[in-house]
Amino acid sequence: VTSHRATVAEINLNNLIDNYRYLKSCLGEKSFFCPMIKANAYGHGAVAVAKALTSVGAENLGVALLEEALELRQAGIKANIFLFGVFASEAAKVIIENQITPVVSEWHQLDSLASVGKSGYPVHIKFDTGMHRLGFSPDQTEELIEFFSRSNALTLKGVCTHLFLSDDLLEPTGTAMKQLSIFEKIWLRFAPFDVQVHALNSGGIINALKFHREGKIHSSLPAYLGGRPGISLYGANPFEGASNSLKPVMTIKSNLVKIQRIKAGEGVSYGHRWTASRDSFIGVVPIGYGDGFHRAHSNKAQLLWRGQKVSVIGTVCMDYLIVDLTSAFEGLKLIADKIDPLHEEVVLLGQDKDGNVLRAEDLGHAIGTIPYEIFTNVGSRVPREYIMTEKGI
Numbered sequence: 001v002t003s004h005r006a007t008v009a010e011i012n013l014n015n016l017i018d019n020y021r022y023l024k025s026c027l028g029e030k031s032f033f034c035p036m037i038k039a040n041a042y043g044h045g046a047v048a049v050a051k052a053l054t055s056v057g058a059e060n061l062g063v064a065l066l067e068e069a070l071e072l073r074q075a076g077i078k079a080n081i082f083l084f085g086v087f088a089s090e091a092a093k094v095i096i097e098n099q100i101t102p103v104v105s106e107w108h109q110l111d112s113l114a115s116v117g118k119s120g121y122p123v124h125i126k127f128d129t130g131m132h133r134l135g136f137s138p139d140q141t142e143e144l145i146e147f148f149s150r151s152n153a154l155t156l157k158g159v160c161t162h163l164f165l166s167d168d169l170l171e172p173t174g175t176a177m178k179q180l181s182i183f184e185k186i187w188l189r190f191a192p193f194d195v196q197v198h199a200l201n202s203g204g205i206i207n208a209l210k211f212h213r214e215g216k217i218h219s220s221l222p223a224y225l226g227g228r229p230g231i232s233l234y235g236a237n238p239f240e241g242a243s244n245s246l247k248p249v250m251t252i253k254s255n256l257v258k259i260q261r262i263k264a265g266e267g268v269s270y271g272h273r274w275t276a277s278r279d280s281f282i283g284v285v286p287i288g289y290g291d292g293f294h295r296a297h298s299n300k301a302q303l304l305w306r307g308q309k310v311s312v313i314g315t316v317c318m319d320y321l322i323v324d325l326t327s328a329f330e331g332l333k334l335i336a337d338k339i340d341p342l343h344e345e346v347v348l349l350g351q352d353k354d355g356n357v358l359r360a361e362d363l364g365h366a367i368g369t370i371p372y373e374i375f376t377n378v379g380s381r382v383p384r385e386y387i388m389t390e391k392g393i
């Protein structure tokens with residue numbers, strides 16, 4: 001459907017590629033590297049992101065659901081697609097038919113894959129070293145070695161785990177190092193299978209770079225330990241104080257649909273949860289919680305208009321929110337009658353034309369959530385527009 005909306009999410013694939021290259025350079029050249037593009041590439045559009053990344057050499061892509069993997073295959077993506085979610089036994093045939101590499105956490109997954117009857121089908125297995133979400137227990141290591149030594153149907157190609165806290169990776173006695181020490185004992189047992197080894201999420205990858213730069217040596221963090229970056233690819237920092245080498249990828253922008261004057265004492269939006277303390281200029285922006293702009297941002301978020309920060313006032317509605325333009329009007333010495341609201345761009349997330357940035361981290365922080373949720377909540381009503389200028393792509 002052709003979009004007639006001024007509200008769009010502009011996805012800068014050049015910045016995505018820059019982030020990808022930066023993150024890849026944090027790890028050893030030969031280590032396993034798998035950009036995570038689950039949940040519609042964290043809201044950025046899985047197929048477009050997959051095409052951009054594979055065009056610059058990405059060999060692996062990670063998803064949570066089989067449906068996500070199939071969407072990529074149907075769009076013609078040829079890269080290795082790693083399926084991290086637990087799937088039902090009936091799905092094994094579809095997985096194998098579509099050449100998707102399962103990252104297995106349960107025995108029933110191994111059994112159902114083996115029963116399809118293919119020979120030497122590649123799988124990775126996941127160990128639970130402390131997250132207590134998915135993965136085999138470390139005490140199942142010997143049983144799994146036995147299984148793969150005997151299996152003709154399946155070939156073990158990789159072993160992985162997931163960190164529950166990557167912030168403290170630089171501390172030798174931190175939780176991340178504890179998990180990696182447990183994991184190290186496991187992967188060393190699997191060495192005869194010539195497996196790929198991966199554990200690091202965005203926080204782990206960024207910390208690993210610092211770790212290696214500082215010349216620290218720790219056997220649990222060898223140069224070949226692989227990573228699976230998610231949030232950092234999309235330009236958000238996984239933790240405070242993390243690298244600012246990441247570039248914002250998503251910019252949500254819109255145009256005002258209306259500017260109006262209200263008098264001191266008048267209220268705005270549902271419930272009049274904001275009342276003008278002086279005669280004010282207010283603007284109406286056509287985006288709301290039906291687009292994933294959280295209602296919790298009522299009276300909280302700030303947007304960019306003409307290079308100025310303007311505040312969301314009153315309750316965010318399903319299709320609209322309202323901003324206070326009064327200070328910006330004063331600061332910019334504007335005359336209301338001379339402004340055509342429909343040509344007034346507003347930036348809700350990301351970067352405006354002058355390079356001012358509203359980070360997903362800050363938008364999330366204001367309402368007690370994380371950039372992951374800010375990105376993944378951007379709804380399907382917001383058309384994604386892709387920018388890509390890199391040569392040869």
Ligand SMILES: Cc1ncc(COP(=O)(O)O)c(C=O)c1O
Pocket residue numbers: 036084162200201202203228229230231232238
């Ligand atoms: C198994 C696995 N690996 C890697 C990631 C990427 O994590 P992040 O977005 O923090 O880099 C995720 C995301 O939750 C995940 O579930």
